[in-house]
Amino acid sequence: MGSLREKLFKFYYRIEAILTPGLRNAQFAYFDVLKQRLGPETQWLDIGCGRRLFPDWMPHWKEEQSSLRDRLKGIYGLDPDFSSLRDNRFVRFPVSGDSSILPFVNASFDLLTANMVVEHVAKPEALLAEALRVLKPNGVFVFHTPNTLSYATLLARLVPEGLKTPLVGFFEGRKEEDVFPALYRMNTPAKIEQLSREAGLCLAELLRVESSAQTVMLGPLVILELSWIRLLRLSMLRNFRSNLIVILQKPA
Numbered sequence: 142m143g144s145l146r147e148k149l150f151k152f153y154y155r156i157e158a159i160l161t162p163g164l165r166n167a168q169f170a171y172f173d174v175l176k177q178r179l180g181p182e183t184q185w186l187d188i189g190c191g192r193r194l195f196p197d198w199m200p201h202w203k204e205e206q207s208s209l210r211d212r213l214k215g216i217y218g219l220d221p222d223f224s225s226l227r228d229n230r231f232v233r234f235p236v237s238g239d240s241s242i243l244p245f246v247n248a249s250f251d252l253l254t255a256n257m258v259v260e261h262v263a264k265p266e267a268l269l270a271e272a273l274r275v276l277k278p279n280g281v282f283v284f285h286t287p288n289t290l291s292y293a294t295l296l297a298r299l300v301p302e303g304l305k306t307p308l309v310g311f312f313e314g315r316k317e318e319d320v321f322p323a324l325y326r327m328n329t330p331a332k333i334e335q336l337s338r339e340a341g342l343c344l345a346e347l348l349r350v351e352s353s354a355q356t357v358m359l360g361p362l363v364i365l366e367l368s369w370i371r372l373l374r375l376s377m378l379r380n381f382r383s384n385l386i387v388i389l390q391k392p393a
Contacts, residue, residue, distance in 0.1 A: 146358070153357045160367040161374075167352035167384035168196055171256060171285040174348070174386055178281060181212060184250045186275070188240050188268075189258030190218030192228040206231050217250075219243065241267035248277045255284040265327035269340035269389075276391040281345065284387050289328040291383040292369065293355050298325070330380065337389050348386040349379045 157164055172195070179185070187194070194209070195202035210216065210231055218232030219240070226235040238244045240255075241264045253272050262268050272282045287294045327336055330347055337344050351373060354366040373382050 149357055149360060152360065153354065153363055156364055157354070157367060160364070161351075161371050164351060164353065164367075164370065167285065167350045167386070168199065168256075170348070170350045170384075171283075171386055174388070175254060175283060178252055178283060179209070179213060181214070183213060183252050184215035184217075184277075185213065185252045185254070186217040186219060186243075186245070186250045187232060188219050188243075188253060188255040189261070190220050190229055190232055190235070191222075191225045194231045215250075217245075241271065243271040243275050245275045247274055248280075249275045251277055251280050253280070253282040255282075255286075257285060257287070259284050259286040259327055260323045260325050261321050262326065263324055265336055266340065269336055269342060272389070273341050273391055278391060278393045280391050282342065282387075282389040282391075284389075286328055286385055286387070287323075287325070288330075288349065288381070288383055288385050289325045290381050292366075292381070293383055294325065294328070297323070328385070330385065333385070333387055341392070342389040343392060344387070345390045346386075346388040349382040350384045350386055352383045 193202070194206050199205070210233070214233070216232050217234045217236060218226065218229055219236050219238050220226050220229075221237060221239055223237060226232075226237060229235055236244060240258075240262055253276060259265065259268070269282075276282065289295070289298075327333055330349070333347065334344055351370055354363050354370065356363045356366045370383075372378060
């Protein structure tokens, strides 16, 4: 399986360079936005921090993570899963908890983040209310999440829950313990605008970004997906891009 996977990815990268030159995974765009918000005195809470800051497939992820950790002091991580917190070597202050009841006092943080977490949140209204409470004035909440209007998410929602875990393992190589039910309750631009406004947070920026193809393991069929991704580069189709990066700000 390993050698087949390698061959399929080699084929994919050759086709990707032809059909969608410059295509990057949305994780790179998210971390570009994140790094602009970080300073040596930033008090930062990563919600749903998981096992690591960077995905382990990203080049030099360990070095990047270590470099950031050495430069920053107030790095907090929140996750309900004890095993993930135990494995996380990035956050300095790991905390077990739920995003709807953040165990921190008012105005504690300059920055909140959530990377591919919001789609799993059952009560986004509670999360936003808590974000408003624990952020300092002018503090920001940056999150990266799938777009419900994208082709990949629409197809994923049609798959029965019992099949999702093995399919994610096949297509993405993720382990079973790192696959969680997705609810998609704050995953369209319109819903994000509505809920953030009702919570009292300002929508500073909402980026609709492209990402890598999901069907690499299907061989030549990935050509169809890459062709669609190329089409989505048209501004008139931007609402159907696969990922959203959102910056919400607490008023002064």
